[in-house]
Each structure stands twice: as structure tokens, then as C-alpha cells.
Amino acid sequence: MVLATAEQNRIHGRKAWWSQFWAMTKKEFTVLTRYKFSFVLSFVQIMVIMFVFTVAAMVLAPPDQESFGVGIMFYSFILFMFFSTALWDIGNSLREEQYQGTLESLFMSPISYFSTLVSRILSNVIWTSLNVAIAFIFMSIVFGKLPVQNVFLGMIILVLSLFVCFGFSFGFAGLALQYKESMNTLTNFLQFFFMIVCAMFFPFSALPDIVLIVSRLIPLSYCVDLFRSTLIGIPPELLSYELEFGIVTFFAIVFPLLGIMFFRRTVTTAKRSGTLAEY
């Protein structure tokens, strides 16, 4: 009864949506800027990770392949950073609200779920983009020029890939509310699983045929392949350029829709069973 009333009274209208979106984004930024130490450390962390893997790539690659190897690794790493943010941060941020006891009151108020999720994404995207920019500057200074081609197209593919990643993260946030603490292990596993199967950090040609079959079934593989091959200026490994672009665009539309539907369903189920505040 209460639930039905809350659903009916959900605030509608563009102005209301923007107003709540703005308020939530502001709150997310306020929290983010309170942890200055974490903010600074995130840049250090990215630089150290890039340093370790780039030196490893240079030690193993033949001299004529060094630049290509570093390019493959760096551009895959950019997508990996956004994907990792999508996987961890949205669900964790909701879990944090659950721990602090504010999630139930938030979702019992007549706000839009979509704006709640998007506001959390925005702050993370800005943070991660800053990290990427710093990593790019660091790599260029320490290891010389990275191969950079078709920047504009690369940015379009990056944006489409972000839609894929964050669409996935909406659904995943729903799972985090459902499975609670066990999600940490699953997230950890999935992060590594996608890292290997979607060939982040290395070309797809390194994967055994049986793993490649799985890779071809995951949309994120096409995002990784298309993004890095566009920026390096080589043909994609999995399918033709046009076909990969079509696949990435299709999932950039479908994933957010499916994700938000799944998230809405999970929250409604949790509300009905009264488990929204349980952690």
C-alpha cells in the first residue's frame, strides 16, 4: 500500500529530474573532495601500475614491437579503468548508503532511480577521466610518444563503450543490493575474468581458440578491440570495423535500458520484502 503510493507519487517532469540529479551530483562531489588523500593517491596508483606493466611489456617485446605493445596495453587500460569503476563504484556507493542507513529512506522518497545512478556515475567518470589524462601525460613523458590516430573517432567509441559499461553496472548495482557482501568476491572475480577474456592488456591473438569463442560472446570485447585499434590505427582483430562499430552502438543503447530495468525490479523486490536496509 505504502509502496504503491510512493510509486504513484514519484516526482515527474524534466525540472524535477534535473533538480534531484543536480543535488545528488553535488552530494557525490562533496563526498569525493573530502577524501583528498585518496584523490591524490589514485593518480599515484595509476602511474605505478602503468609503469610496472609498461616495463614488463618492453622487456618481453621485440624492439620493433615496443611502441605497438605499449599502445595496446595503455588503450586497453583506459577502458579497464572505466569498466572497473563501473563494476565497483556504483554498487559500492549504494552499499555504503545501506551501511550508513540512508538507502532505505532514499529509495522510499519519490525520486528517480535513474538520476540516483547517473549522479553516481558522473562523479566517477570525471575522476577516472582525470586519472586517464594524468596517465597519458605520464606515459608520454616517461616512455615517449604513444601511437595516437583517429582521436575524434576514438572518443566517440569511448563514449559508446562507457554506455555499455555503465549499463552493465546498473544491473550489477541491482545484484549488489540483492547479494550484499558476497558481491565483493564476485566483483573481484568478474574484474579478472573480463580482464583476461576481453584481452585487456594484450592482443586477442594471445588467447587460446576456446577462450576466443567466449570473448566473441561478450560485447565488452568489441569495445576494447574497436577502441584500441582505432587509436593505434590498425584493423580490429575480432570482426570488421563496421560490424564492430554496429555491435558497440547496439549494446550502448540496449545495456543501459536493460540495466535500469533490472535495477528497478531489484529495488522493488527488496522494498516488498523489506530487505532494502539489510546488509
Add this chain to the structure above:
Amino acid sequence: MYAPIQKMTLKSHWGVVWGTFVVRLKTFSRYKGVLFMDILTPVLLAAMPILLGQALSGSISAASANFEQNTGLTGANYVAFIIIGANVFSTVTTSLWLFGFFIRREQTLGTLEALFMSPAHQISILVGLTLYVQLRSVITFLGGYLFGCLLFSINPFQGQVLLALAILLFGLVPIYGLSFLLGALVLKVKQANSLLNTLQWIVGAFMGVFFPITVLPITFQIVSYLFPGFWLNYNIQAALMGLDWFFVNMYGHLGILFIFAITCPLIGYLIFSRTESRSKRAEGIGQF
């Protein structure tokens, strides 16, 4: 003002040690997926540079040749080098994470203050925790190493396996000392997640996980030599892969680990207990 420190007998100290150990172990046993991930993580971590090397060079043998040429480690199998490195790295970071996170977790749960205000001596709590970390680290290392070797067709029993195991058990002692330091840092700055995330990669950079540190600039090499994690990793790689004992001989290497095993826990504990006492006197250790 503080809880009176009772004169504790050896038996009561052991009771605290055992109690802390069992609590951790029970909590760990409730999350079975964690052990699976502990074992899988170093293998997946190792897979990335191994596959990258293979893809860029065309084959594992070509990548091995490049590795030899670029590092000067003649006859060293790069796959084995990376698998061992990734497993030692994972063991070291697990130790650092577990201790740093223990502090943070107890703090957020609101039990840290009660724990450290109780008459149980800190050392007993730390020893209990260290025992648990030691057990988990060894299981993780063995599981990850065997699985990695199986996956990449490496003979896990090559070289001096027992010596490597002894080095692992003994070489983790200084790491626990460093983890006490980290605990003090977590008490001070509180933002444990980002601190540990960053530190683990800095540790990785100086340990020579995916490549020998000789390929790094000399300043980096000096820092590595001052870090016990490097000696732990190198000594295990030397025992299993037959690398050079470049510092005098094998006993020279073990001697350095021994010095770290004495100094690191002492310094770590002193700094930890000082930070803790200061925090108790100031804002208290329960704040997060």
C-alpha cells in the same frame, strides 16, 4: 583512565593469540569464494604479461629470448619467473591488506577501541593475527603457484622447493613488520582502501615481480635493495629457478632476510604502538 593492565601469564597470552587466530579463521571460512579468489588472483595477474609477451613476440620461446636479451638473465624461463613473482607479490600484498584492513574494519564496526582498551596485550592480538595471515598466505602461495604452473605447463617441483618454502615462511616475518607500520598509517590517515591499493603497486614495482630490478634505473634498484619484499621474491626465484645468489652466496641472501626479520617487526611494532597510544590520548582510535 585506561583498563588496568593485569599481570598476564604466558597461558593467558596464548589464550588471546589463539582466540584472535580462531576468530579470523572462522570469519574467513564463512566466505569460501575468498580462498578461490586468493589462489586465482596471482595466476590471472601473471597471465597478463605472459600473454602480452607471447602475442608481441609470436611465441613463448621468442618472448623468452627477448626476456633473456633485455634482462641478461641467461637461461631463465620468463613464464616461471613471472608466475613466482606474481605469487610472492600476491602473498606480500595479502599480508599488507589483511593487517591494514583488520584495523579499518574493526574501526568501522566500532570494536577496535574496545579491543585495544581491553587488558589483553597488543602483542598477543598482533601475534594471533599474524598467525592467521601466515597460514592464509602460505595456502594462497602454494595454491596459486601450483595452479599457475599447471596452467602454463611449468614443472612446479624444479629447483630447491623446500628451501623456497622455508624462505617464504621466514621471509614473511619482515613483511609483517611492515604491515604493522601500515596499520599505524591506517590509524592516522584512515583512508585504508586507497592507501593499500596504491601501496601494493608501489611494493610490486620494487619487488621485481614481472622483470628483474636490474632493468630499472639505479635509484629504483637502491630502493629495492632496502625493501625486504624484493629479497623475499628474489630468494624464492633463485631457489626455484637457479638464479645467481649475487650477494656473496646463498647465506649472504638469507642473512639479509634475517636482519630484516629482526628489525622490521621491532620498528613496525614500536611505531604502531606509539601511534596507537597517541591516538588513544587524542581523539581515540574509534573514530573513522
